[in-house]
Each structure stands twice: as C-alpha cells, then as structure tokens.
Amino acid sequence: MKILLDSGSGGRASHRLISDVFVRHFDNPALRRMDDAAVLALDGPLAMSTDGYTVTPLFFPGGSIGTLAVHGTVNDVAMMGARPRFLSCAFILEEGLDSGILERVVSDMAEAARRAGVDIVTGDTKVVPRGACDKLFITTTGVGRVFADPAPSGHSARPGDVILVSGAVGDHGLTVMVQRDGLSFSTDVRSDSAPLADMVEDIVRSAGEVHVLRDPTRGGLATTLNEIAEQSGVACVLEEAAIPVHDSVRAGCDLLGLDPLYLANEGKLICMVPEDRAEAALAAMSRSSYGREAALVGRIEAAERPRVELCTFMGGSRLLSMLEGAPLPRIC
Amino acid sequence: MDLSLPFRDPALCRSLLDALSRELDAFGRPVRFMEVCGTHTVSIFQSGLRPLLPANLTHLSGPGCPVCVTHDSEIAAILEAAGRPGVIVAAFGDLLRVPGPDGRTLRSVLAEGARVQVVYSPLDAVKLAASCPGETVVFPAVGFETTAPAIAGALLTARRQGVRNFCILPCCKLVPPALRALLEAPDESVPDRQERIDAFLLPGHVAVVLGLAPFRFVAEEFGRPAVVGGFQPADILSALCLMVRMLREGRPAVGNTYVRAVSEEGSPAARQVMDAVFRPADAFWRGLGRIPQSGLVLRGEWADFDGFRCLGVERKETKPVPGCRCGDILRGRLTPDRCPLFGTVCTPQNPTGPCMVSTEGSCAAWYRYGGR
Numbered sequence: 001m002k003i004l005l006d007s008g009s010g011g012r013a014s015h016r017l018i019s020d021v022f023v024r025h026f027d028n029p030a031l032r033r034m035d036d037a038a039v040l041a042l043d044g045p046l047a048m049s050t051d052g053y054t055v056t057p058l059f060f061p062g063g064s065i066g067t068l069a070v071h072g073t074v075n076d077v078a079m080m081g082a083r084p085r086f087l088s089c090a091f092i093l094e095e096g097l098d099s100g101i102l103e104r105v106v107s108d109m110a111e112a113a114r115r116a117g118v119d120i121v122t123g124d125t126k127v128v129p130r131g132a133c134d135k136l137f138i139t140t141t142g143v144g145r146v147f148a149d150p151a152p153s154g155h156s157a158r159p160g161d162v163i164l165v166s167g168a169v170g171d172h173g174l175t176v177m178v179q180r181d182g183l184s185f186s187t188d189v190r191s192d193s194a195p196l197a198d199m200v201e202d203i204v205r206s207a208g209e210v211h212v213l214r215d216p217t218r219g220g221l222a223t224t225l226n227e228i229a230e231q232s233g234v235a236c237v238l239e240e241a242a243i244p245v246h247d248s249v250r251a252g253c254d255l256l257g258l259d260p261l262y263l264a265n266e267g268k269l270i271c272m273v274p275e276d277r278a279e280a281a282l283a284a285m286s287r288s289s290y291g292r293e294a295a296l297v298g299r300i301e302a303a304e305r306p307r308v309e310l311c312t313f314m315g316g317s318r319l320l321s322m323l324e325g326a327p328l329p330r331i332c
Numbered sequence: 333m334d335l336s337l338p339f340r341d342p343a344l345c346r347s348l349l350d351a352l353s354r355e356l357d358a359f360g361r362p363v364r365f366m367e368v369c370g371t372h373t374v375s376i377f378q379s380g381l382r383p384l385l386p387a388n389l390t391h392l393s394g395p396g397c398p399v400c401v402t403h404d405s406e407i408a409a410i411l412e413a414a415g416r417p418g419v420i421v422a423a424f425g426d427l428l429r430v431p432g433p434d435g436r437t438l439r440s441v442l443a444e445g446a447r448v449q450v451v452y453s454p455l456d457a458v459k460l461a462a463s464c465p466g467e468t469v470v471f472p473a474v475g476f477e478t479t480a481p482a483i484a485g486a487l488l489t490a491r492r493q494g495v496r497n498f499c500i501l502p503c504c505k506l507v508p509p510a511l512r513a514l515l516e517a518p519d520e521s522v523p524d525r526q527e528r529i530d531a532f533l534l535p536g537h538v539a540v541v542l543g544l545a546p547f548r549f550v551a552e553e554f555g556r557p558a559v560v561g562g563f564q565p566a567d568i569l570s571a572l573c574l575m576v577r578m579l580r581e582g583r584p585a586v587g588n589t590y591v592r593a594v595s596e597e598g599s600p601a602a603r604q605v606m607d608a609v610f611r612p613a614d615a616f617w618r619g620l621g622r623i624p625q626s627g628l629v630l631r632g633e634w635a636d637f638d639g640f641r642c643l644g645v646e647r648k649e650t651k652p653v654p655g656c657r658c659g660d661i662l663r664g665r666l667t668p669d670r671c672p673l674f675g676t677v678c679t680p681q682n683p684t685g686p687c688m689v690s691t692e693g694s695c696a697a698w699y700r701y702g703g704r
Binding site: 183240259312313314316319321 | 450
C-alpha cells in the first residue's frame with residue numbers, strides 16, 4: 001500500500017492512518033482520547049526541546065529515523081538534568097511512500113519511546129505531493145521535569161573541571177555516510193543511537209555536582225566542545241590518546257580523510273564535573289549499557305580566548321576548531 | 333589491527349625528533365624544507381608534529397593538494413557542464429566547495445537545480461552512467477598521478493561495457509613538472525639563500541605509481557636532496573632526518589623511507605594504464621600559472637570521452653584574485669599567516685585563494701589547526 005494525499009486530508013483516510021498506525025503503536029491514555037491536545041500533569045521547572053529529523057537512508061545498522069526522532073529529543077531534554085516524560089511528533093510524508101516503511105518507522109519509535117520511558121501523547125500527519133519531501137520527515141518535541149539543582153548548562157564549565165565522554169565517538173556519523181553512499185568497507189560500524197536519560201539520572205545522583213551535560217550530535221565532539229568553550233569562556237584541553245574511538249571507525253576515517261572527532265553521535269554524552277567527582281560520574285556511566293567505554297578525556301583550563309586544544313599522542317598539540325560544513329570525503 | 337600504529341609510536345617519534353635535532357646541530361645552519369603532498373600537510377598538523385619540529389627547521393607546504401591547484405578556468409568549466417540540461421556531474425567530495433571565478437561552487441549550483449553526485453571512485457561514476465542511460469554523467473578528472481590511473485581504468489571499463497553517456501573533464505596534474513617549475517622559477521625577489529628550499533619531502537602516494545626515477549632531476553640537476561616519505565609521524569620524521577643527513581654530508585640524492593609502499597620502479601601497471609589513455613600537455617595551476625607538460629589530456633583515440641569536446645565546454649581565461657598571495661605560499665616564499673587576506677577576508681567558510689579551499693590546502697590546515 002502507498003500513502004496517498006488523501007491520508008493527510010483530515011477525512012476518513014486520515015483517521016484510518018491515525019488509528020491503524022499511530023495509535024496502535026504509540027498507545028497510551030492521553031493519545032487514546034483523540035482530543036485536540038493532550039492534558040498532562042507535570043510540576044516544577046520543566047525542560048523542553050524540539051528537533052526535526054531527516055536522514056538518508058531511513059534505516060541503518062543500529063537504528064533508524066524513528067529511533068533518532070525519539071532518542072535525539074529525549075537526550076536533549078535529559079542534558080538539562082531533566083527526566084523526559086512526554087513527546088509530541090509531527091510527520092511529513094511524501095505521497096507514494098510505502099506504508100510498510102511508515103509502519104516500520106513508527107514501530108521503531110514506539111519501541112524507542114518505551115525504552116526511554118516516555119509517552120508520545122500528541123501528533124500530526126501531513127502528506128505532501130511526490131517530490132516535495134524525501135520520503136518522510138519527523139519533528140518531535142519533548143518535555144520533562146528538571147531534577148538537577150542547579151541544572152547543568154553549557155555556561156557552567158569551570159577551570160579545574162574534567163571532561164568525560166560516555167563512550168567511543170564517531171560511530172553514527174560514519175555509519176550513515178557508509179550506508180548512504182554504498183561504501184563497501186567498514187561493514188561492522190553501527191550507529192550508537194540510544195536513550196541517555198537513565199544514565200543522566202545516575203550521573204547527577206552519584207556525582208552530586210555536574211556542571212555541563214551535552215550530547216555531541218552533529219559536528220561531533222570537537223564542535224560541541226567549541227560551543228561549550230565559548231559559552232563558558234574557558235579552554236578545553238583534550239588528550240588524544242584518551243578519547244575512545246572504535247578501530248573500524250578510525251580505519252574508515254583514515255580512508256575517507258575524515259576526523260572522528262567531527263562525526264555525529266546519537267547515544268553519547270559529554271559531562272564536565274569537578275575533578276573530585278570524576279570517579280563517581282564515570283562509575284555511573286559505566287553502569288549503563290550505553291556507557292561501558294566511558295573515559296576521562298581532558299580538562300577545563302582558564303583562558304583569555306575560548307579554545308579547544310588537543311594534545312596529540314606524540315606530545316604535540318593542535319587546535320580543534322568548529323566544523324565548517326558537512327564533512328566531505330577527500331580525493332586521495 | 334591498525335597496521336599504521338607502530339609508525340605513530342610516541343617513543344619512536346621522540347627518538348626520531350632527537351635524531352633530527354642532532355643532525356641539524358651537526359649541519360650547523362637553519363634549513364628550509366618543503367612537502368608537496370596535501371596528506372603530508374594535514375598529517376604534520378594533525379599529529380601535532382609541527383610545534384615539535386626543531387626551531388632551525390622551517391617546513392613549508394608546496395603545491396600538493398590536487399583540489400587546490402585545479403585552475404579557476406577548470407572549475408568554471410565544471411560548473412558550466414553542471415548547468416547543462418541532461419547532465420549529472422559525479423565528483424569527488426572535496427571538489428564541491430571549491431569556488432569558481434564568480435564565487436559559485438558545485439554545492440551552490442546544486443541548490444540552483446543542477447545535479448551533482450558525490451562519488452568515491454571514478455568507477456562509481458561509470459556505474460551511475462550505466463544506471464541513467466538517458467543522462468550524461470560527467471566526471472571532473474582532478475588529481476595527480478595517484479588518481480589518474482584509476483580514472484584511466486574507469487574509461488577502459490566504460491569502453492569495454494559500451495557505456496556511451498559518460499565523459500570526463502580532464503584536469504589531472506603531474507607532480508614532477510611542478511617541482512621542476514618551482515626549482516627553475518627565477519628568484520629575483522629572493523637573492524640570498526634564506527628563501528631557498530634546501531630539500532623536498534616527496535609525496536608517498538605519487539611515488540607508489542611513479543617510483544623514484546622521475547624525481548632524480550631534483551638531486552642531479554638542482555643539487556637538492558629529495559626523500560619519499562610515508563604519512564605517519566615516524567615516516568615523516570625519518571624522511572626529514574635523511575634529508576638533513578644528505579645536506580650535512582653534501583651528497584644530495586633521491587631517497588626513500590617509505591619502503592613498505594614505494595618501490596624503486598613504482599607501479600609499471602598503473603603507469604601503463606595511465607599512458608594508454610592520457611598524454612602529457614601544458615596545464616594551468618591555480619596560484620602557479622602555466623607549467624609546461626604538467627597536465628594530462630586524453631589521447632586522440634579517447635576523444636569521445638572528452639567532456640570539453642562532447643559538451644562544447646571551454647576553459648575561459650580568468651583573472652587572478654587581487655591581494656591573494658597563494659602563488660607565493662605554494663612556492664614557499666610566504667607562510668599563510670603572512671598573507672594580508674588570511675583569516676580575515678579569506679577563511680575556510682569563504683575561501684578566496686586555492687590554498688584555503690580544500691581541507692588539505694596549506695592555508696586551510698594552518699587556519700584549522702592553529703599554525704605557528
């Protein structure tokens with residue numbers, strides 16, 4: 001079956017799509033009522049985040065646009081020291097899309113939401129003429145209660161903090177690139193798409209004082225650290241040898257002239273804590289199945305000009321600047 | 333297992349750095365070296381080797397990035413081809429950001445409706461053509477002796493498989509003629525030896541194909557040591573050590589420290605494929621201008637694959653960019669930070685000159701990694 005323009009008309013065809021696909025998979029009391037809006041009960045300071053998802057291909061080893069649409073937004077909310085609870089989702093579908101593909105995506109989203117402990121409580125679907133979008137786009141918005149006090153923020157890195165990452169970097173970015181362009185090498189790379197809310201809760205409770213939590217998605221570790229360095233007016237000094245990178249990712253990057261520090265991650269976080277809290281935070285990360293390769297990778301130093309510096313394995317140093325545009329493979 | 337790991341061993345690198353310092357002290361005067369390979373440029377910055385090099389060794393980046401030296405007029409021709417109806421341009425990724433004389437790039441014409449596809453190998457472009465019989469797939473043939481054999485191989489495949497809707501825009505360049513041009517350049521502006529390049533670090537990838545013979549003139553005619561080096565820090569350091577030793581002993585020669593990949597005779601098979609399809613011709617290099625016999629054009633019997641001919645695209649004369657000092661930078665007369673446009677007018681986001689356009693360009697590497 002193909003998705004037709006009728007499926008987004010608001011009439012019977014829309015209703016069939018909503019009840020047969022969305023409500024069936026996302027089922028929860030708020031959604032089942034099918035009112036104009038979901039009525040939620042949440043108190044205290046709230047964190048809210050929204051994100052649009054477009055990715056080619058829609059499915060890749062380790063995840064899909066569906067898992068990204070849940071994990072990406074859930075993780076953004078979690079990085080504020082919050083427990084994500086509810087998601088909204090809006091679909092833009094291309095006329096002629098195979099309904100089996102939509103079903104797979106929605107089923108991935110439902111499974112990801114269950115694992116992340118969030119309900120998808122409201123949504124919308126539009127169908128656009130063939131060619132007006134690429135198969136399907138998803139936008140999700142998430143809300144959750146902030147439990148950390150004070151809440152972590154990119155502005156709160158201080159000299160003396162250490163920089164922790166929850167695992168190996170670059171897996172997602174390289175996976176999507178390899179899949180998209182049909183490259184025949186590095187077949188064992190997998191996206192790290194994963195929900196991090198449980199890990200965040202454990203980190204905040206175990207370490208007590210957490211200054212910064214960020215998920216290094218697009219632009220990778222290097223770009224996210226540059227953002228934090230600028231927001232906090234500090235220098236991030238990294239030890240190259242300490243940064244976890246899987247061998248397959250390193251080999252793929254060598255071949256394509258890419259730097260894993262600039263590739264996207266979808267299930268990793270950067271955490272900055274005072275040095276005496278590092279052990280507790282690392283232990284919390286390692287308790288999560290998504291944080292087994294967590295490592296201390298650097299330190300925050302005072303600086304006149306914000307910068308990210310990498311001490312290379314051979315004792316030299318270089319600057320890590322922000323990503324300029326999408327990483328492109330090189331010629332030779 | 334990562335086979336390059338031993339060549340990044342910190343202890344090995346430190347002992348090579350010590351050996352390099354001792355050689356330099358024994359030689360007794362500061363030296364200026366140049367590499368002519370973008371991968372060397374990036375490796376030296378990326379590994380953090382640059383700030384560790386002894387103070388009496390100045391290391392310069394020459395015309396070693398194939399994307400950077402692709403001439404304005406060639407980029408303009410590629411963009412013109414992309415604008416033709418029924419054309420799909422299949423290009424290497426790093427070509428997408430290179431600006432033509434009017435500031436447009438393959439990436440920007442993509443937004444205007446042109447069809448541009450990133451490919452990882454020229455063979456992928458032939459496959460694309462075979463799967464789109466109604467379109468013409470144009471592959472901009474950019475690169476040095478490293479990529480030229482693969483491009484030639486793709487043409488052999490296209491002919492064998494009867495793929496007729498495929499052509500290339502031949503823009504490949506040859507490294508040895510460019511080295512000769514650097515060495516022969518009249519240096520009125522640099523009368524003393526302070527600006528002279530004492531020795532060359534030769535490109536490992538190019539030497540895999542060419543072997544050592546095409547580089548002998550550097551030592552025999554110009555008396556400068558030239559050493560082929562690999563791309564890991566220990567490879568580069570051992571090549572630099574050999575270059576200083578040759579200077580110290582007063583015995584300039586062509587050496588090879590990348591023996592695990594480069595043999596004396598190179599790859600005759602690769603050269604044979606390249607020679608079957610291409611012949612040398614004069615070529616224009618961005619920043620350096622016309623260099624005799626430094627480019628590759630298609631041989632007559634391959635003219636039906638020549639995109640300039642098939643599409644009627646021409647290389648039109650272009651004007652140099654005012655203020656841009658890339659020519660001096662590629663010749664090693666200036667470091668990127670001394671160019672008045674560097675980092676202000678000319679940045680990786682908005683490159684003015686060739687050395688800023690590709691990640692392997694010397695200005696781009698200097699900008700990104702904080703050169704000093």
